[in-house]
Amino acid sequence: GENVEQHPSTLSVQEGDSAVIKCTYSDSASNYFPWYKQELGKGPQLIIDIRSNVGEKKDQRIAVTLNKTAKHFSLHITETQPEDSAVYFCAASFNSGGYQKVTFGIGTKLQVIP
Amino acid sequence: DADVTQTPRNRITKTGKRIMLECSQTKGHDRMYWYRQDPGLGLRLIYYSFDVKDINKGEISDGYSVSRQAQAKFSLSLESAIPNQTALYFCATSDLVQGGETQYFGPGTRLLVL
Numbered sequence: 001g002e003n004v005e006q007h008p009s010t011l012s013v014q015e016g017d018s019a020v021i022k023c024t025y026s027d028s029a030s031n032y033f034p035w036y037k038q039e040l041g042k043g044p045q046l047i048i049d050i051r052s053n054v055g056e057k058k059d060q061r062i063a064v065t066l067n068k069t070a071k072h073f074s075l076h077i078t079e080t081q082p083e084d085s086a087v088y089f090c091a092a093s094f095n096s097g098g099y100q101k102v103t104f105g106i107g108t109k110l111q112v113i114p
Numbered sequence: 115d116a117d118v119t120q121t122p123r124n125r126i127t128k129t130g131k132r133i134m135l136e137c138s139q140t141k142g143h144d145r146m147y148w149y150r151q152d153p154g155l156g157l158r159l160i161y162y163s164f165d166v167k168d169i170n171k172g173e174i175s176d177g178y179s180v181s182r183q184a185q186a187k188f189s190l191s192l193e194s195a196i197p198n199q200t201a202l203y204f205c206a207t208s209d210l211v212q213g214g215e216t217q218y219f220g221p222g223t224r225l226l227v228l
Contacts, residue, residue, distance in 0.1 A: 006156075009154070032215065034216065034217075036217075036219075041221070041222075042221055042222070043118070043204050043206075043219030043220050043221050043222050044157070044204070044217075044219045045219070046216050046217070046218075049216070089156060089157065093215060098164075099162070099164070099170075100208070100210070100215035102159075102215065102217065104156045104157040104158075105156055106154055106155060106156040107156050
């Protein structure tokens, strides 16, 4: 089955700096890669996603890149703000018998220091 | 109002007790999921349901059962709780989008088994 590795597990950055979280996946059939942000006391919320036919996607201060050949994808947050502090999960998914099988990374706890 | 709600939000129980966690959604999605979240292990799938008559085991279904009472309701039961079932439990629904499947999570239920 699919295996998703995510690192680092914790990340501290100064406010205004950039943060990068990296994930690798093992199954070349994976074709959809969402990123979720989990704030304290809440469930994960989708913040950005990328499909396998795209190499990069941006949404204001966040961007995601995908390298299908190397089977890795990354989340980039620029100009970090204290409200970016949260746990971030990457995921890889593919269609398996009509079901989009999703495998999550272990999460990265991001702390933005004011 | 939240689209995906979970009750209770916190629960303490004793080993051997049967408990039920409930999930309701107003998003109109057919697909619903139960995950557990443990530190260092990310989100792991317990059960999923594509509609009222379709229930499927996930990667860690042992010790759990589910019931899909209606399109909007999906409950998770621990038949005889044990301490290693102490975790944060999330219900989710999903929406098929082109090339992928976005999941929408509830706020979570924190369960402690003594």
